[in-house]
Amino acid sequence: xxxxxxVGFDQHLSIDNPDSFQDININVPEAHDHDLLVRVNGVSVxxxxxxxxxxxxxxxxxxxxxxxxxxVGIVTSTGDEVTLFNKGxxxxxxxxxxxxxxxxxxxxxxxxxxxLSPKNLTDDQAAAIPLVGLTAYESLFEKLGINWTGNExxxxxxxxxxxxxxxxxIQLAKLAGLTVIATASRDKSISWAKKMxxxxxxxxxxxxxxxxxxxxxxxxxxxxxxxxxxAHWNEIAELxxxxxxxxxxxxxHRLIDLQKLTKKRATxxxxxxxSKSYFKTATMTSQNQILNHLAKLYMDNALxxxxxxxxxxxxxxxxxKAHADVETGSMIGKVVLTGWEK
Numbered sequence: 001x002x003x004x005x006x007v008g009f010d011q012h013l014s015i016d017n018p019d020s021f022q023d024i025n026i027n028v029p030e031a032h033d034h035d036l037l038v039r040v041n042g043v044s045v046x047x048x049x050x051x052x053x054x055x056x057x058x059x060x061x062x063x064x065x066x067x068x069x070x071x072v073g074i075v076t077s078t079g080d081e082v083t084l085f086n087k088g089x090x091x092x093x094x095x096x097x098x099x100x101x102x103x104x105x106x107x108x109x110x111x112x113x114x115x116l117s118p119k120n121l122t123d124d125q126a127a128a129i130p131l132v133g134l135t136a137y138e139s140l141f142e143k144l145g146i147n148w149t150g151n152e153x154x155x156x157x158x159x160x161x162x163x164x165x166x167x168x169x170i171q172l173a174k175l176a177g178l179t180v181i182a183t184a185s186r187d188k189s190i191s192w193a194k195k196m197x198x199x200x201x202x203x204x205x206x207x208x209x210x211x212x213x214x215x216x217x218x219x220x221x222x223x224x225x226x227x228x229x230x231a232h233w234n235e236i237a238e239l240x241x242x243x244x245x246x247x248x249x250x251x252x253h254r255l256i257d258l259q260k261l262t263k264k265r266a267t268x269x270x271x272x273x274x275s276k277s278y279f280k281t282a283t284m285t286s287q288n289q290i291l292n293h294l295a296k297l298y299m300d301n302a303l304x305x306x307x308x309x310x311x312x313x314x315x316x317x318x319x320x321k322a323h324a325d326v327e328t329g330s331m332i333g334k335v336v337l338t339g340w341e342k
Contacts, residue, residue, distance in 0.1 A: 002027065002028060003025040003026060003027055003028065004025065004026060004027075004028055004104060004105040004106050005023065005024075005025060005104070005105050005340055005341075006023075006024050006025070006026045006064075006066045006103060006104035006105065007021050007022070007023060007024070007066070007068075007103040007104075007314060007315060007316050007319045008021070008022060008024045008026075008064035008065055008066040008067075008103070009021055009022060009053060009061075009064060009065055010022070010060050010061045010063070010064045010065070011058070011059075011060050011061065012053065012054055012055060012056035012057065012058060013053075013054070014054065015050070015053070015054070015320055015323045015324050015327055016324070018320075020053065020320055020323070021053075021316040021319045021320050021323075022064065022316050023315055023316045024064050024066075026064075026066065026100075026104060028106060029100070029106060029107070029108045030108075031077045031078055031079040031082075031108060032079045032080070033079045033080065033081045034079055034081050034082055034110045034111050034112060035078070035079040035082070035108045035109065035110060035111070036075050036077075036078055036079070036082065036085055036091065036108070036109055036110075036111050036114060037075070037076050037077040037078070037106055037107070037108055038071065038073040038074065038075055038076065038091060038093075038106065038107050038108075038109060038114075039073050039074045039075075039076050039105065039106055040071050040072075040073040040102055040103075040104060040105060040106065040107055040314070041072055041073045041074065041123045041127075041338060041339065042071065042072045042073070042123035042124060042126065042127030042314075042336055042337065042338040042339075043068050043070055043071050043102045043103060043127055043314060043336065043337050043338075044070040044127045044128045044131075044307070044334050044335060044336040044337070045068075045070075045319070045322040045323055045325070045326050045334075045335050045336075045337075046069065046070065046131050046132070046164060046326070046334075047326055048069065048131075049067055049068060049069070049323065049326070050323050050326050050327050052067050053067060053323060066100050066101045066103050066104050067101040067103060068095070068101035068102035068103035068104075069094045069095040069097075069101060069102060069130075069131050070092075070093075070094055070095070070102065070127055070128070070129075070130050070131045070336075071092065071093055071094075071095065071102035071107065071109075071127065071130070072090070072091070072092045072117050072123050072126040072127045073090070073091065073107075074088065074089070074090055074091075075087050075088060075089045075091055076106065078111075079111075082111050083111075084111045084112070084114070084288060085111055085114065085116075089116060090116065090117045090119075091114050091115065091116060091117055092114070092115055092116075092117035092126050092127070092129065092130050092291060092295075093109050093113055093114040093115065093130050093287075093291065094113070094130035094131035094134055094273060094274075094287075095107075095109055095113070095277075096109065096110060096113065096274065096277040096278070097274040097277065097278050098277070098278060103314065103319065105340055110277065110284070111288070112284040112285040112287065112288055113276070113277050113284060113287040113288065114287075114288060114291065115130075115287075115288055115289075115290070115291025115292045115294070115295055116291075116292060116295055117295060118294075118295040118296075118298035118299045119299065120298060120299055120301075121298055121305065123338045123339075124307050124310045124336050124338055125305040125307055127307070127336045127337075127338065128164070128305065128306050128307040128333070128334035128336050129168070129294065129298075129305075129306070129334075130291060131164070131273060132163075132164035132165045132167065132168050132306070132334065133168050133290070133291070133294045134273045134287055134290055134291065135165045135168075135249060135271060135273045136165050136166075136168040136169035136172055137168075137172060137290045137293075137294065138271055138273060138290070139165075139169065139224055139247045139249065139271045140156075140169060140172055140173060140176070140224070141172075141176075142271075142286075143245075143247045143269045143270075143271050144156075144222050144224070144245045144247050144269075145245060146173075146176055146178070146222065147176070148175075148176050148177075149176070149177065150177070151176050151177040151178045152177050154177075154178050154179070154221040154222070155178065155179040155180075155181060155217055155220045155221055155222070156173050156178050156179070156180055156181070156220060156221065156222040156223070156224060157181045157182075157183075157208075157212065157220045157222070157223045157224070157236075157239060158170060158173070158180060158181070158182045158183070158198075158224045158226065159183045159204055159208075159223070159224065159225045159226055159227060159228075159232055159236075160183060160184075160204065160225075160226035160227035161180075161182025161183055161184050161189075161193040161196070161198055161201065162182075162184045162188075162189035162190075162192045162193050162196075162332045162333070163226060163227070163331060163332075163333075164306060164331070164333065164334045165226050165249060166182060166193070166196075166226050167192070167196050167306040167333055167334075168303070168306065169224055169226075170182055170193060170196040170197050170198050171196055171197055171302075171303050171304060172303075174197040175297070175302060175303075178221075178222075179199050180197065180198045180199050180200075181198070181199065181200045181201070181202060181212060181215065181217070181220065182196075182198035182200075182201050182202075183201065183202050183203065183204035183208070184201050184203070184204070185203045185204060185205045186330070188332055189330075189332050192332045192333065195304070196304065196306075200215055202215075204227070204228075204231075204232065207235075208232065208235040208239065209235050209238050209239055212239055219239060219240060219241030219242075219244065220239050220240065220241060220244070221241055221244055221245070222244065222245050222246070222247075223236050223239065223240055223244070223245075223246045223247070224247050224248075224249075225246070225247070225248040225249070225250070226248075226249050226250065227250055228250065229248050229250055229251070229252045229256065230252050230253055230254050230256070233252070233256045233257070233260070234260070237257075237260035237261055237264075237266075240261070240264060240266045241264070241266075242263075242264045242265060242266070243264070243265055243266065244264065244266045244267070245266070245267050245269075246261075246266060246267065246268045246269070247268075247269050247270070247271050248268070248269075248270060248271070249270075249271050249272070306333040306334050307333060307334050307335075307336045308331075308332055308333035308334065308335070309322070309325055309331075309333075309334075309335040309336070310335075310336050310337075310338065311335070311336070311337045311338075312337075312338060312339060313337065313338075313339050313340065313341055314337045314338065314339065314340055315340075315341065318337050319337065322335045322336075322337060
């Protein structure tokens with residue numbers, strides 16, 4: 001086999017353009033060093049996929065670009081420095097921002113950002129988890145510094161609780177013993193956030209301060225902002241307790257006034273799941289450990305699956321549908337694609 005199927009694009013186009021994705025063939029990659037060569041059986045689409053696809057120069061690319069990060073698949077070969085996996089292992093991962101993506105039959109990925117996928121999840125279920133699972137886990141336990149125990153009197157506000165990251169973050173925060181206030185604005189998303197385990201749900205299109213105070217919470221210990229930091233910054237600054245912690249995963253479009261945190265001595269940090277692989281930090285292997293921990297939680301039936309839209313084949317037509325789903329801005333859970341045409 002000299003070439004494999006993939007889904008790519010050679011122009012940054014609107015998703016309603018039939019050329020926004022194309023079925024293409026690419027060369028078979030070869031594993032070296034810490035690389036695994038994975039036969040991809042399932043992928044999911046995240047907001048980052050849509051941003052990368054539509055953002056860029058409008059001129060045609062020199063060669064088609066293959067994106068995609070979330071994947072579940074089988075290791076088919078390994079580089080000579082691989083120690084964590086063997087040929088035949090079923091793995092899951094969220095990939096590397098600097099490498100060719102998961103929307104291909106075979107993909108190279110560094111073993112240090114890969115985990116063994118949980119045996120009790122289908123490809124549809126497993127493909128939905130890695131990126132949002134890593135983002136939620138790193139946000140809570142690395143950037144917010146939450147411990148797994150001793151949180152009985154602590155509260156977290158999760159802004160955008162029904163999206164992919166929010167769906168996992170609610171569940172992990174509840175496992176750690178926190179009281180969770182999540183935001184959602186529609187009946188379906190409110191029901192979903194409650195299904196994930198949120199103790200209370202407030203509407204992010206209305207005054208968050210008034211709603212949280214109505215719940216007899218003057219301040220919250222932690223804030224995880226997953227959407228529209230510009231719109232919520234003043235409310236976050238008002239609601240965070242003195243010495244509280246704030247993390248955001250979505251960039252601001254206007255300057256945010258960090259001086260609003262001065263008197264409370266509160267801490268603000270960014271979370272970008274790709275940072276470790278992007279800068280090849282010494283902490284890269286932590287993503288292997290996190291994914292293995294998430295797999296154990298699923299094997300213990302401590303976490304719920306979050307895939308809500310499933311397309312049965314990985315091809316250009318279904319990829320356009322999946323990107324269009326995400327671009328509605330009203331996704332609940334995750335959209336996944338599985339399998340390749342023979």
